[in-house]
Amino acid sequence: xxxxxxxxxxxxxxxxxxxxxxxxxxxxxxxxxxxxxxxxxxxxxxxxxxxxxxxxxxxxxxxxxxxxxxxxxxxxxxxxxxxxxxxxxxxxxxxxxxxxxxxxxxxxxxxxxxxxxxxxxxxxxxxxxxxxxxxxxxxxxxxxxxxxxxxxxxxxxxxxxxxxxxxxxxxxxxxxxxxxxxxxxxxxxxxxxxxxxxxxxxxxxxxxxxxxxxxxxxxxxxxxxxxxxxxxxxxxxxxxxxxxxxxxxxxxxxxxxxxxxxxxxxxxxxxxxxxxxxxxxxxxxxxxxxxxxxxxxxxxxxxxxxxxxxxxxxxxxxxxxxxxxxxxxxxxxxxxxxxxxxxxxxxxxxxxxxxxxxxxxxxxxxxxxxxxxxxxxxxxxxxxxxxxxxxxxxxxxxxxxxxxxxxxxxxxxxxxx
Amino acid sequence: xxxxxxxxxxxxxxxxxxxxxxxxxxxxxxxxxxxxxxxxxxxxxxxxxxxxxxxxxxxxxxxxxxxxxxxxxxxxxxxxxxxxxxxxxxxxxxxxxxxxxxxxxxxxxxxxxxxxxxxxxxxxxxxxxxxxxxxxxxxxxxxxxxxxxxxxxxxxxxxxxxxxxxxxxxxxxxxxxxxxxxxxxxxxxxxxxxxxxxxxxxxxxxxxxxxxxxxxxxxxxxxxxxxxxxxxxxxxxxxxxxxxxxxxxxxxxxxxxxxxxxxxxxxxxxxxxxxxxxxxxxxxxxxxxxxxxxxxxxxxxxxxxxxxxxxxxxxxxxxxxxxxxxxxxxxxxxxxxxxxxxxxxxxxxxxxxxxxxxxxxxxxxxxxxxxxxxxxxxxxxxxxxxxxxxxxxxxxxxxxxxxxxxxxxxxxxxxxxxxxxxxxxxxxxxxxxxxxxxxxxxxxxxxxxxxxxxxxxxxxxxxxxxxxxxxxxxxxxxxxxxxxxxxxxxxxxxxxxxxxxxxx
Numbered sequence: 001x002x003x004x005x006x007x008x009x010x011x012x013x014x015x016x017x018x019x020x021x022x023x024x025x026x027x028x029x030x031x032x033x034x035x036x037x038x039x040x041x042x043x044x045x046x047x048x049x050x051x052x053x054x055x056x057x058x059x060x061x062x063x064x065x066x067x068x069x070x071x072x073x074x075x076x077x078x079x080x081x082x083x084x085x086x087x088x089x090x091x092x093x094x095x096x097x098x099x100x101x102x103x104x105x106x107x108x109x110x111x112x113x114x115x116x117x118x119x120x121x122x123x124x125x126x127x128x129x130x131x132x133x134x135x136x137x138x139x140x141x142x143x144x145x146x147x148x149x150x151x152x153x154x155x156x157x158x159x160x161x162x163x164x165x166x167x168x169x170x171x172x173x174x175x176x177x178x179x180x181x182x183x184x185x186x187x188x189x190x191x192x193x194x195x196x197x198x199x200x201x202x203x204x205x206x207x208x209x210x211x212x213x214x215x216x217x218x219x220x221x222x223x224x225x226x227x228x229x230x231x232x233x234x235x236x237x238x239x240x241x242x243x244x245x246x247x248x249x250x251x252x253x254x255x256x257x258x259x260x261x262x263x264x265x266x267x268x269x270x271x272x273x274x275x276x277x278x279x280x281x282x283x284x285x286x287x288x289x290x291x292x293x294x295x296x297x298x299x300x301x302x303x304x305x306x307x308x309x310x311x312x313x314x315x316x317x318x319x320x321x322x323x324x325x326x327x328x329x330x331x332x333x334x335x336x337x338x339x340x341x342x343x344x345x346x347x348x349x350x351x352x353x354x355x356x357x358x359x360x361x362x363x364x365x366x367x368x369x370x371x372x373x374x375x376x377x378x379x380x381x382x383x384x385x386x387x388x389x390x391x392x393x394x395x396x397x398x399x400x401x402x403x404x405x406x407x408x409x410x411x412x413x414x415x416x417x
Numbered sequence: 418x419x420x421x422x423x424x425x426x427x428x429x430x431x432x433x434x435x436x437x438x439x440x441x442x443x444x445x446x447x448x449x450x451x452x453x454x455x456x457x458x459x460x461x462x463x464x465x466x467x468x469x470x471x472x473x474x475x476x477x478x479x480x481x482x483x484x485x486x487x488x489x490x491x492x493x494x495x496x497x498x499x500x501x502x503x504x505x506x507x508x509x510x511x512x513x514x515x516x517x518x519x520x521x522x523x524x525x526x527x528x529x530x531x532x533x534x535x536x537x538x539x540x541x542x543x544x545x546x547x548x549x550x551x552x553x554x555x556x557x558x559x560x561x562x563x564x565x566x567x568x569x570x571x572x573x574x575x576x577x578x579x580x581x582x583x584x585x586x587x588x589x590x591x592x593x594x595x596x597x598x599x600x601x602x603x604x605x606x607x608x609x610x611x612x613x614x615x616x617x618x619x620x621x622x623x624x625x626x627x628x629x630x631x632x633x634x635x636x637x638x639x640x641x642x643x644x645x646x647x648x649x650x651x652x653x654x655x656x657x658x659x660x661x662x663x664x665x666x667x668x669x670x671x672x673x674x675x676x677x678x679x680x681x682x683x684x685x686x687x688x689x690x691x692x693x694x695x696x697x698x699x700x701x702x703x704x705x706x707x708x709x710x711x712x713x714x715x716x717x718x719x720x721x722x723x724x725x726x727x728x729x730x731x732x733x734x735x736x737x738x739x740x741x742x743x744x745x746x747x748x749x750x751x752x753x754x755x756x757x758x759x760x761x762x763x764x765x766x767x768x769x770x771x772x773x774x775x776x777x778x779x780x781x782x783x784x785x786x787x788x789x790x791x792x793x794x795x796x797x798x799x800x801x802x803x804x805x806x807x808x809x810x811x812x813x814x815x816x817x818x819x820x821x822x823x824x825x826x827x828x829x830x831x832x833x834x835x836x837x838x839x840x841x842x843x844x845x846x847x848x849x850x851x852x853x854x855x856x857x858x859x860x861x862x863x864x865x866x867x868x869x870x871x872x873x874x875x876x877x878x879x880x881x882x883x884x885x886x887x888x889x890x891x892x893x894x895x896x897x898x899x900x901x902x903x904x905x906x907x908x909x910x911x912x913x914x915x916x917x918x919x920x921x
Contacts, residue, residue, distance in 0.1 A: 266786050267785055268776050268777045268785050268786070268787055269785060271769070271787060274765070275765070278763075278764045278765060279762045279763070279764075281755075282759055282773065284759075285719075285753060285760065286741070286745075286773045287740070287741045287774055289740070289742065
């Protein structure tokens with residue numbers, strides 16, 4: 001056997017090893033392209049036009065035209081529904097009227113993104129420490145309940161009430177996060193299992209709360225909790241009369257981003273987190289106490305998820321009901337993909353949360369104006385995440401080390417070990 | 418089966434794990450492959466078993482050049498392998514494990530367990546491999562699990578068995594019965610390749626011994642060869658090392674270890690009543706073939722492994738059973754044996770790695786916030802002073818060569834104000850230039866009047882650095898000698914012969 005020259009790396013290898021920004025950009029393009037394909041194959045008129053070219057190439061311009069029109073209309077409505085409608089903007093600038101309509105899309109995107117940023121940063125901090133917090137949703141639920149209880153059942157001036165409500169949310173999430181953290185640190189229980197299962201505990205707790213006397217909305221038989229006092233709500237940024245929902249919650253999210261940046265990049269504690277996440281053996285040899293790191297990370301991660309829950313309640317519905325954060329609205333689950341897409345870095349998470357919020361909000365507008373179902377937005381979100389997360393996920397979960405191609409080493413941090 | 422390897426070479430990037438290795442195993446022969454950890458034994462076996470492809474060389478089975486492309490091919494050619502870490506399904510029965518992947522079937526593709534169980538009985542009787550076919554593997558002691566592995570290989574009609582460090586996990590009694598089994602297999606005409614670094618076992622069971630070191634065959638020996646001869650073959654090094662030292666002028670005792678007992682990961686006694694003193698201005702070199710308790714001893718010193726009994730004192734202060742954090746704080750410096758696992762975070766920058774175990778000390782942090790300009794200044798200074806070759810202090814540690822990675826650790830440890838330095842295999846895998854550099858740093862640390870303990874399995878390093886040399890064998894100190902002692906006498910100590918030489 002002679003010396004073999006190294007084979008040219010495959011397209012996939014070069015894609016996955018290129019810079020994160022490049023990967024994300026291509027993922028975005030590919031996700032949108034995939035979405036276009038879905039639109040084409042699910043819109044009968046467009047599909048018919050493409051079928052027609054089997055009978056003659058002269059149908060091609062028509063098919064292309066229809067495709068571009070349909071896909072263009074869909075994506076245009078998505079953009080105008082989540083960012084801004086250029087025509088409306090021009091109208092508002094020239095006449096000074098209609099600002100509410102013009103700003104509503106971006107306001108909605110920010111409203112949706114605000115708790116998502118907070119929860120995703122919580123998940124991202126755990127990821128950076130090598131811990132999987134799959135229970136962010138449950139922690140957000142308990143945070144939301146705690147905040148709603150304090151916000152609705154205690155009465156005091158806003159200067160005290162709002163901070164206390166937010167702190168209650170953080171505490172609610174922390175309690176829920178502490179349990180898996182302590183179990184992992186002292187018994188070795190797997191945090192994925194415990195956090196995942198804890199979600200169901202919190203759903204049951206939520207139903208119990210909204211159906212039981214002290215907290216249930218008075219005079220209600222349904223699963224609805226009490227409404228928060230105005231003094232505990234996160235008020236709309238431009239006043240209640242503006243009709244724009246975007247709230248002071250964005251400042252809470254901004255504060256969380258700054259905090260997370262400091263924690264991960266500038267604090268000694270965050271240094272311990274990152275060392276633990278990157279190399280637990282070296283962390284131990286360097287005198288880092290793994291147990292306390294695990295517990296503290298789960299307190300922070302859970303606390304942030306709880307804060308996300310209370311921000312969600314205090315800025316939108318102002319009450320929790322039996323469907324709070326369940327199903328599609330489960331920001332704690334979306335937060336996992338948002339954190340991965342943002343590579344667990346605070347600013348990366350801000351961008352990916354905005355993208356996810358915009359796709360969700362714009363998708364609703366697309367459904368209303370073009371009749372293409374909202375699910376297409378989910379398809380595009382999923383396609384983007386698949387494209388971005390496959391390399392990240394593979395590296396993140398399986399801790400792939402670049403080794404000889406024949407002896408790829410797999411070392412999991414947890415799953416099944 | 419007659420197996421011959423001719424000029425096998427295997428490279429991983431710039432590193433040559435196997436360099437022109439040739440050896441021949443005759444039918445019915447127990448051929449022992451002796452070498453230290455990292456000498457390239459496992460790589461060679463993985464080449465032979467088809468898990469790795471050699472860059473050069475050929476494999477001949479019964480005189481015919483054979484290309485072994487994967488492990489299935491190896492099995493079909495009659496090669497069986499018993500891995501150091503067993504490849505068994507713990508919740509399956511012995512029978513299920515043995516037939517796994519090659520299940521005998523009856524009609525409708527059902528597994529024929531009766532046939533399988535009979536096969537196991539037949540093989541057990543034939544080779545004295547007594548084991549209950551219906552037992553669940555996880556309930557069996559390690560020695561029996563190993564028999565299951567051997568049975569599995571035999572059930573595939575293996576004519577050549579590769580045993581990779583088979584005794585590493587066994588108790589002495591289990592080792593004896595394994596040797597019985599090996600002899601009966603050889604008597605039945607099977608060839609055995611026995612990989613180990615334990616001299617006594619080699620002498621007890623091998624017909625032929627091939628010693629490899631740093632990927633090369635450095636010699637063959639008869640089992641009649643003395644253990645010290647074998648030991649010096651294993652650990653010798655071609656390059657002679659000399660280090661400039663100031664005259665040996667020891668001060669007071671710095672570190673005192675008394676009757677230390679430490680367990681290994683399996684709960685067996687690894688350090689068995691070790692007592693040592695290290696004095697100021699002295700390097701005590703701890704020699705010995707790897708795996709005789711040195712690793713556990715060092716881990717116990719630096720707080721990474723609990724001490725069962727005995728005491729460690731530093732400047733008269735009891736430092737037994739500290740946490741790693743406390744050990745760092747009392748001024749113990751540690752250059753770990755496995756630098757990439759315990760010493761560095763490869764994905765983090767050189768600057769961060771240079772403060773890895775002191776991130777909270779002034780001036781690197783204040784009130785919980787890191788002072789990155791101090792961290793970077795520190796890195797600039799150490800990169801200059803310790804000649805760490807890196808394009809930038811912000812480069813990840815993974816971008817550095819092995820020698821420069823080690824310099825990062827040496828710089829980090831020696832730049833702290835140390836009371837005592839513990840260095841484990843400080844130059845393993847380094848090029849000659851880096852070795853000299855690391856040695857010079859250790860000696861300068863000694864010349865400043867500090868105490869050091871250097872653990873090394875390389876005789877030349879031990880002789881070059883040590884002011885006194887303690888030799889460890891099976892968890893005990895078999896002797897303490899001067900560096901003027903002959904290599905042969907140290908080799909004898911490494912092989913477990915105790916001497917009346919200097920008191921411990």
